[in-house]
Amino acid sequence: MSTALANTPDMAIDKDWWRGAVIYQIYPRSFQDSNGDGVGDLLGIVQRLPYIASLGVDAIWISPFFMSPMKDFGYDVSDYCDVDPMFGSLADFDAVVETAHRLGIRVMIDLVLSHTSDQHPWFVESRSNRDNDKANWYVWADPKPDGTPPNNWLSIFGGSGWQWDARREQYYLHNFLVSQPDLNFHEPAVQEALLDVARFWLNRGCDGFRLDTINFYIHDKELRDNPPLPKEKRNATIAPSVNPYNHQEHIYSKNQPENLDFLRKLRAVMEPYGAAAVGEVGDAQRGLEIMGQYTAGDDLMQMCYAFEFLAQDQPTASRIVEVMRQVDEVASEGWACWAFSNHDVTRHATRWNLPPAAQRMFATLIMCLRGSVCLYQGEELGLPEADVAFEDLQDPYGIEFWPEYKGRDGCRTPMVWEASNQNGGFSTAKPWLPVASEHLHMAAALQEEEPGALLHHYRKAIAFRHSHPALAVGSHDGMKADGDVVYFTRTEGQQTIFCAFNVSETPSDFDLPDGNWTIIGAELGSAHQSADGRLHFGPWQVCLALKT
Incomplete structure (x- = not known):
């Protein structure tokens, strides 16, 4: 695997930079379009990095920009080591790193290791027959005698987690879309190939990773059925009532103890670079417990985040205490990364129906919690969830469960930089998702001119955290x-x-x-x-x- 810009690891760098850091999440499709095609891109990020630096954040996390057929908007990777032309080129990524570092900002990228696109060359080879070099790189299983799937595992996107493949006359596992087959981490060559992916980006100057669905990497080798989850415990953050996925306790399809061994290997790869990772723990029942397991000690991940504060209901004082006490119990040796919004959930200004004063309070609160912080683009502007019409929907989740669940497009609409045109300064072309008209009066340029705007409060809260070590670390x-x-x-x-x-x-x-x-x-x-x-x-x- 080539590494065009090999950098000598610097052992003198601050390896604890992540502890207490404020990380700004960029959803690149919706941040800034630099070439007028209606889709945000890497050079658009370069253009807006001075704005991000003005917030005072320590790092950016860029959602996937790899080669992809975009069935799940980059979370279905067809080449881990190249940039999709939609977003630019490897040279454009290098420009992001160079500009960010010059501004004192570290760059974290979103690694999707649990699955690939079905168009990835690895899967194309794996599905061709049962005897090729990559035959065991994905989770293949024979049907039951009656031809049905090997067990009861479900897909997050609805229906069975297994898809029949006529070439091999076997089923393959997909925890997400049918076009996102799961990699088989029980195969050592798979683990090594993915560690090579990490090395590739670290050698290009990347400072760390956000690890998508970190607890999904390894499945139960015996393919045992998941037990049912009692109705009163169905508390998933996303579509809890309409998705049958929430009817199971996922003790075999994910959350396997062997995952710790792989995470130690990944940490060993990252360590010489001073790189850090934050893992996304997708589990409604055991999220904090798994976070504690995955961040305990110095040989696992530095940070993880669960979904307790990404939940539907606004956290009351008693709920905040309950969550933080549970963290003290199950993750006392670990390190949390807190977020109120991201690209997967309704924006918290809408989700919790917050007036402006409440948005300020929660912004200050998150800067005072023990742990690190993730902010989602537009949060600092107080953007509410956009109401995207069905005919404009792009998210397969929303298309599948409409109208009971409208999907994730409402939090993924373009950033609003100015109010001078209907596209909010995001693009000169029709954006891939429409800009919400109610967002235009909240544009960054307008808030810059208003001393009492929420944008300035976020800057003050971040600066306050950084100026008080007790709050940061x-x-x-x-x-x-x-x-x-x-x-x-x-x-x-x-x-x-x-x-x-x-x-x-x-x-x-x-x-x-x-x-x-x-x-x-x-x-x-x-x-x-x-x-x-x-x-x-x-x-x-x-x-x-x-x-x-």
Whole structure:
């Protein structure tokens, strides 16, 4: 495998840069179109990197831009080591890395290792017969005597997780689309080929990876049936009621203990480069537990994120405490990466029906949590979910489950940079998804000119985190709730910061802990202490105090 721009690994770099980092997720199709074809691209990212740098983030995560037939918009890879012409070229990726590094931003890319496209040469060869060199590179199985699939495993996109292939007269496993066959990680050559993919991008200057569906890599070798999941436990984030996938407890189709061995190999590949990874744990019941397993110690992944704060319901004070206490129990040696929005879920401004003051509060809250942070493009503008008409839908998930579930296109519409035209400055051509008209008045250029805009609040919250080590990397004393107020302290060295958040529109009174405290964070709307020494919280207000 060639590496056109081999870089000498620098052992002196900060290998802990990821701890407490703020990572900005870019969905490249919808970020900036540089060539007027209606689709965002890598040079569009280069164009907008100064804006990203102005936010003060530490890194970007770029969703897939590899060669792909785009059945699942890049999450179906047909060549891991090349850029799809839709997004540009390898030289354009090099320009992203060079520009980002010059601006002090690290570059993480989205590696999709659990499956490929059915157009990947590996699968084309594997399905040709049962005797070729890659015959065992995918999960093949004979039918049951009655011709039905080998077990009851289901696809996330609906229906059986198995597809019949007449060439081999066998079924192949696909946890996602039929056109996304699962790789067989029980085959050592598969693991080594994927580690080579990681090496390829690290040698091009990539600083780390977001690992798609990290807990899906390995399946049960015996192909045992998944047990049913009781109805009261069906709490999946995406389409919980209409998708039969949520009717099973997926203890055999994913989440296998052998995955830890592969993750150690991947960490060993990344280590000389000072690279870091954040894994996406897709499991509604055991997400935090798996996060703890995958990030424990120095030989596994640095970070993982589960879906607790990507859930449908707005987190109450008691729910935030419940989640963070569970993290302390099952992932005390690990490191979480928190997100409220991403390319797979309804934007949280809409999902939680948040007024502007609540959006500010949650932006401040996430910057104070122990862990790292992922922000999703447009979140800093307060963009609501776009309402995409059925005839404009692109997402196969939404097309399959419409109208009960409209899919993920509503959070994937183009960024709005200016309000001067109907495309929001994203493209000179018709965009691949329509720009929501209600987004135009929230464009970045307009918010730049408005001192009280949410965009500036995000900048202030990120800067506040970076200027206080206790918030970025410190320990916490355990989270507590008093009514609608959630509170905790963060400590690093001699610095201790008390954090309290009114997670409601109802005013609350609260007392600072014993000791000498100085209220800080006035730029974030921190509550004032009254003459009686009490804190009086307005709706959605925060209080940040430094121990003196």
